[in-house]
Amino acid sequence: MSALVAQAGSLALNLVSGVGVVLANKLVFTTARFSFPTALTACHYATNFLLLLCLDVVRPSAESRRGGGAEPLDRQLMFLTAVWAFHNALSNLSLSRNSVGLYQVSKILVTPLIVALEYAVYRRLPHARLALPLLGACLGVALATVSDVSFEVRGALTAAASACASALLKVLQQDVLQRRDWSSLELMRRTWGPQTLLLVLSVPLLDARADRLPQYEPTAERVGILLLSCAAAFALNVSALYAIKLTSAIAIVLLSQGKTAVTLLGGYLFFDGQPNVRQLGGATIAVLSLGTYSYLSATLGGVAGAAPSSQRGEDPPTEAESAREQQQPLKGGDA
Secondary structure, eight states: OHHHHHHHHHHHHHHHHHHHHHHHHHHHHHTSOOOOHHHHHHHHHHHHHHHHHHHHHHSOOHHHHTTSOOOOOOHHHHHHHHHHHHHHHHHHHHHHHSOHHHHHHHHHTHHHHHHHHHHHHHOOOOOGGGHHHHHHHHHHHHHHHOOOOOOOHHHHHHHHHHHHHHHHHHHHHHHHHHHHTOOHHHHHHHHHHHHHHHHHHHHHHHOTTGGGGGGOOOOHHHHHHHHHHHHHHHHHHHHHHHHHHHSOHHHHHHHHHHHHHHHHHHHHHHSOOOOOHHHHHHHHHHHHHHHHHHHHHHHHTTTOOOOOGGGTTOOOOOHHHHHHHHHSOOOOSOO
16 A cells, blocks of 8 residues: 555656646746756756755765765666757757647657567566556547647657657666666766766757857846746656656656646636647546556556566676675665
């Protein structure tokens, strides 16, 4: 029961913080007039990384308690860091090159891509009874959000690359968090320094008006809005990684896609939103499918943790690695 409560809590926090990021970023682009999306992402990562360093002073990590710095990034973490930064850049580039409809289609494709990737690498498939809710969730989100799909070769290739990078990123995050038993804060602390550097270097390439960034005039109100956006982004990233560790990559992607459907239904039920019949029906199908998927996952174990290394085709740990793990405390749980 406690595990189910933790899963539900992490997903709920991710849902709330996701909506908070959308609202905060809207304030950034309108009220604060900060029209530099890649630079905003770099600000998120830079401020969040500084916050992680401050938290490490208050509650030192295992490496800090041993009196040494963080261990060098191994090949898997280096690859994860590169994919993470590449994914952020591709997502912004895809949104700028495509219509909203095609951008939403690329986001929906992430779910089947994750299923295919997990099967190709781990020979792992969701429980058979989860197939229909998965299909219903993707179909419902498509009906509720996809419209005005315009096709352009360069934009379509960018959208496809963004979807592949997103699927690969979620699978890598799940593998690292579950196999190494790391907290979300630990993974962020290990990888966000290099990611921040890569994002800063990509600002001139991806922000169309990056040359105007030095002329931006910060005020107390604008800085406050930017910090609010950074705080919401921190909560979103921590909760997303925590939810991936407790549930699965598919679950967190479905939740992300379902936010739009929930927002659409909420606007219709409680405010003056006027969705058409297709959008309303799609949102209803998506929400019902997500609820069914969550219930069946909890009862069937459809979002169980990563398979043991022997089932994933990985080499067993060496004696030195086993001895080191026995000497170190587990790193599970967020600060």
